[in-house]
Amino acid sequence: MNIEITGEDIKIGQLLKKLGHISTGGRASIFLENHVVKINGSRITTRSTKVKIGDIVWIDEQLIKIISKKE
DSSP states (O other): OEEEESSSEEEHHHHHHHHTSOSSGGGHHHHHHHSOEEETTEEOOOTTOEEETTOEEEETTEEEEEEEOOO
16 A cells, blocks of 8 residues: 655654544554554654655554655
8 A cells, every 4th residue: 555645754643643543643652552563674662753755664464655745
């Protein structure tokens, strides 16, 4: 699955909200404690971690590629 973002990066909390995994950014920390979330193979635990264009994100078993939004 590809997800388009505007700009250079997006915080993982914002990405989780965009994907519908959480309803507010404040729930990101709880989500990260209870799910396996990795960026380019490295597990992350903080909601402020930034995801950049070209990164591969794993959320449990879901694979997501971050791409640039064409304007």
